[in-house]
Amino acid sequence: KGGKGGKQGKRPAAPGGKGRVVYVGHIPHGFYEAQLKAFFEQFGEITRWRLSRNKKTGKSKHYAFLEFEDAGVAAIAAGAMHNYLMFDQLLQCRVMDDAEVHPDTFVGANRAFRKVPWKKLDNARRNRKRTAEEVEVQTKRLVKSEAKRRKKIAAVGIDYDFGGYVAAVSGAGGEGAGEGAEDTEQQQPETVRAAKKPKASAKQAKGVSFDAATPVGPAKAGKARKTPAAKKSQRKADEELDEELPKAKTPAKAKTPAKAKTPAAKKAKTPAAPPTTGGRRSRRQAMLSPEFKLDQ
Template sequence: MAKNKKRVKPEEVSNVALNTDEQKKFEQDIREKRKQTGSTLKPGIVRLSHIPWGFFEHDIKDYFKQFGTVSRVRLSRSKRTGNCRGYAYIEFASEDVARIAAETMNNYLMFGKLLKCRFMDRVHPKLMKGANRKFRKPMTHIQDAKRHNQIKTEIQQARGVRRFLGAYKKKMNKLVSLGINYELDGIITSIHQQICINGAICPLLLTGAIARKNEVQTVGQRRCSTRRLDGRKSPPKNENSLGGPDS
């Protein structure tokens, strides 16, 4: 039987010297030559803007491979939502290839949008930070749910009640201006029942609720007393006559 001959790869054939004694020197010369040719190539970066929706990292890299070797792609995304901001940076292995790609793809119509490509002469050292990183959508909805369902402190409850009473005051004032005499006393009572802590009402909430309710009743008189005939607002002469400053 014939002996199995070892198959030689094309790369190995091209790296074989005519003289076997000079093989090591030949391989060393090839390595040095590759280092020299690799050092002469200067990378170039192209800024791509007006990106249509759906044209993301993998699509950008696959599309621009037709011009040359694409080293890295960084698509700008929102940290909160993870959506595309409409621009990206593409790094080519050769600066000349990057210039050709920028000139060719500038004002190229894609999915109803004109792509804008610009070769960047000056590049920040950290411009491509985070490039070729696997995209993970931020879990903001989980954080919002935890924030909404967490147990609120007395101060947080007081702020929420005061915000609600502020909106309630505006609605009541609007009804008064329309000539409608209507009061929702049941809302204040239900708030007092909900803000009970260990069988007792929180003093911060109780004082805030009472102050807001009294302010709703007297706010119409305050506006009339501090309004002049020319429409300008005059400063109060005495705080006691106006019911005192807001607490």
């Protein structure tokens, strides 16, 4: 028997009919349109070929359809390649009857695969410039869905009104929005309205206008701004008053006695011992010593 689990014996005859189309299954990865046509052309001329692929990803589905020019050649190719070991797959080939062949079997055949940019096409379709009729249909659809949303909100028991697409279509979106804003502001308590007031900036809090750097509020009492002439006259009057008043003598600062410097303790120098030779005095030193004179 032939197969993955059985022994490789005599190859059985390929099942099939009298058609010219061969089904090839269990195609390994990397065996695509060009390889399929080049490999099966050794049996005879191929008129049409197509490898089935995924429409979204473009990956192979591992089966293909081949149409030979002669039905006899198709039968020979299916019988020769049935259970043929290719890489790690056993090819499954059979001749299809004419009734089995779908009219769309060879749609897009005889050409190299090209991946379709579905996302790019979808973006172009959505962003295209629409006509007046399309805009009208789209607006009706939005208004209808909004009406359903309003009914759901009312069914729950929520009293909520908003302009939405209806106000935009009727042209009263701005007025409706303004009236709704006033109503909601009147219904809100004072604490909520106070919390929503915008905070004053640092310049506004200090009373400084944005047009000029001068204080907006009233000037403080007793601190009126003086003119340069008034400042000059005040300075001259102060100088004359200083000349008339007797100058008080400031007492001289008493000099603090300087701290007595403590003499640094000098280290007592110990007299150097007379040089000795080998621990004994020399004969001359012994004669000059007072002990030697007393003995004499």
